Amino acid sequence: MSEQVSRRAATGALLLLALVPAASAAVPRALWPGETVTARGARSVVVGHGTPAATLAELARRADTAALRVADVLGEPVRPLVVVPASAAEAARLVGAGPVAGLAALADGDRVIVVPDAFARLNPTGRDVVLTHELTHVAAGTDRLPPWLYEGFADYVGYRDAGLPVPVAAAELAGEVRAGRLPGELPGPAAFAADGRDPARLARAYQEAWLACRFLADRFSEGTLVRLYRAAQATGVERALAPLGLSVATLTARWRGYVREQLG
Ligand SMILES: [Zn+2]
Incomplete structure (x- = not known):
C-alpha cells in the first residue's frame, strides 16, 4: 500500500486553517479560500476543494467504515478527518513537501489526505x-517504531476485514516465494523508500511487513499485536518483544516460516 507519512507541520501556502482535532465535531475553518465543501458521516468529517458531492458522500461513508475497523482493533473510538484536495499537486502543497505521485492517500498529522485521481482509480x-x-497511522501513531511494524500494523488493520486471500493481497511476495526466494530480513527503511525505481520491491516491503504483524496476531492474538505496538512505541521493539519470548532475530526466523506457509 503505497503511502507516505509526514511528521511535518503542514505549512503550504494554501493551508489557512488550524485544523481541529480529528475527534472534534467542529467544521474546520476554511482550508481553501471560498471553495471548501464539507460532508459529515456518522463518525467522520470530509473536507474537499471543488470535490463533487457524490465523491464527498462516498468518502464519508468509507471513512466511517474505516473508523469502525480501526476502532475495533485499537479498542478506542476513532473520528476521521479526511481532506480531499482538487489535485495531486494541491495535495503535495498541503503536506509541505515530498512527492505524492502514485499515492492514493497519506496520513498527515491528525488527518488523512486523499489524492483524488489516484484514489479514484482504486476499486472499492x-x-x-x-x-x-x-487512518491507522493517524490513530495509532508511528513515532519511534521500525517501518515494518508501523506499516505492517496499518496493513494488518487495513486488510483485516477486506476479505482478500493472502496470496492475492501479497501477490508480489507470493511470486518471489513460489520462485524459491524467501525474504531474509524484515523490511527496513531502504525497502520502503518510494523512489519509483522498483515498485515491485516496494510492494513486497509492505507485504512482508503485513505478514510479520499478521503472524503475531495469528500465533499470539490481535490484542498481543496491539500491546506490542504500544509497548514498542514506549520502549523500543526489542524490549517489547521480550515478554513474548521473541527478539527481532527470532521473530524474523518465525516470520520467514510463516511467509513460506502462507505463500509457498
Ligand atoms: Zn503506511
Missing part, C-alpha cells in the same frame, strides 16, 4: 484498505 476494496491503513 482498495479504497477501504487505503483509508483504513492511513
Whole structure:
C-alpha cells in the first residue's frame, strides 16, 4: 500500500486553517479560500476543494467504515478527518513537501489526505484498505517504531476485514516465494523508500511487513499485536518483544516460516 507519512507541520501556502482535532465535531475553518465543501458521516468529517458531492458522500461513508475497523482493533473510538484536495499537486502543497505521485492517500498529522485521481482509480476494496491503513497511522501513531511494524500494523488493520486471500493481497511476495526466494530480513527503511525505481520491491516491503504483524496476531492474538505496538512505541521493539519470548532475530526466523506457509 503505497503511502507516505509526514511528521511535518503542514505549512503550504494554501493551508489557512488550524485544523481541529480529528475527534472534534467542529467544521474546520476554511482550508481553501471560498471553495471548501464539507460532508459529515456518522463518525467522520470530509473536507474537499471543488470535490463533487457524490465523491464527498462516498468518502464519508468509507471513512466511517474505516473508523469502525480501526476502532475495533485499537479498542478506542476513532473520528476521521479526511481532506480531499482538487489535485495531486494541491495535495503535495498541503503536506509541505515530498512527492505524492502514485499515492492514493497519506496520513498527515491528525488527518488523512486523499489524492483524488489516484484514489479514484482504486476499486472499492482498495479504497477501504487505503483509508483504513492511513487512518491507522493517524490513530495509532508511528513515532519511534521500525517501518515494518508501523506499516505492517496499518496493513494488518487495513486488510483485516477486506476479505482478500493472502496470496492475492501479497501477490508480489507470493511470486518471489513460489520462485524459491524467501525474504531474509524484515523490511527496513531502504525497502520502503518510494523512489519509483522498483515498485515491485516496494510492494513486497509492505507485504512482508503485513505478514510479520499478521503472524503475531495469528500465533499470539490481535490484542498481543496491539500491546506490542504500544509497548514498542514506549520502549523500543526489542524490549517489547521480550515478554513474548521473541527478539527481532527470532521473530524474523518465525516470520520467514510463516511467509513460506502462507505463500509457498
Ligand atoms: Zn503506511
